[in-house]
Amino acid sequence: MKPTLTLFTAFVSSSLLMxxxxxxxxxxxxxxxxxxxxxxxxxxxxxxxxxxxxSGNNSNRYxxxxxxxxxxxxxxxxxxxxxxxxxxxxxxxxPDYNRITMCQNNRQDFNLYIETLAHETWHVVQDCxxxxxxxxxxxxxxxxxxxxxxxxxxxxxSDWQSLNLYDPKHLPYxxxxxxxxxxxxxxxxxxxxxxxxx
Numbered sequence: 001m002k003p004t005l006t007l008f009t010a011f012v013s014s015s016l017l018m019x020x021x022x023x024x025x026x027x028x029x030x031x032x033x034x035x036x037x038x039x040x041x042x043x044x045x046x047x048x049x050x051x052x053x054x055s056g057n058n059s060n061r062y063x064x065x066x067x068x069x070x071x072x073x074x075x076x077x078x079x080x081x082x083x084x085x086x087x088x089x090x091x092x093x094x095p096d097y098n099r100i101t102m103c104q105n106n107r108q109d110f111n112l113y114i115e116t117l118a119h120e121t122w123h124v125v126q127d128c129x130x131x132x133x134x135x136x137x138x139x140x141x142x143x144x145x146x147x148x149x150x151x152x153x154x155x156x157x158s159d160w161q162s163l164n165l166y167d168p169k170h171l172p173y174x175x176x177x178x179x180x181x182x183x184x185x186x187x188x189x190x191x192x193x194x195x196x197x198x
Contacts, residue, residue: 045183065114065184069121072188073100076195077132078124090116093123096135100124119181121191126173128194139172140190141179148172151179 073080078098085092085103090112093100100120107113126137142148152175155163159178166174180187 044185046185063110066117068188069114069117069184072191072195073121073124076124076128076191091120093120093127095123095127095137098124098127098132114184115181118184118187119177121187122177122180123173125187125190125194126176128191137173139176141176142172148175151175155179 070080078100080100080102082102082104084105085101088106089103090106091100091102100117100123102113102116102120123137126140129140130136130138139148141151152171155175155178163171163174163178
């Protein structure tokens, strides 16, 4: 393993361990909101592990992330296109071309768009960790079984519905991306760290 990759992987893993829940639990999706555990649908998790509710009157909190992602992706040499895709596809990353495609025709709302952008950008981080321009991705958090198990346990039921559509060999890559899509700050930090290490 290259020294840069080792340092990058250690940086990402330590950042994520701070943001990961201490104990995974099966949270009820009842009408009461448990903000300490992000027990609601529209949220992000900050660097400090706090939850930010994106619903209600203050739904524009996510808007500044688009510019951050577009700048970070450009700096990393990743192109982004907005296209029409088949039904149900929100976006995808093509490591052979260093390109993210966002599916405009299936875009439902801005918060989901940012989650999708964070999800696909995590695949860029996986690509960058493997070495951009080689068409390969490596899962970053899957090398430690207990960390990866915690990630899988913490995923939402809607994430599992989506994960069940993938080939099982993609579970390490997609499980991480679903986990990270709610953590745009950590995704941006990891992308910037990887891009700066090129």
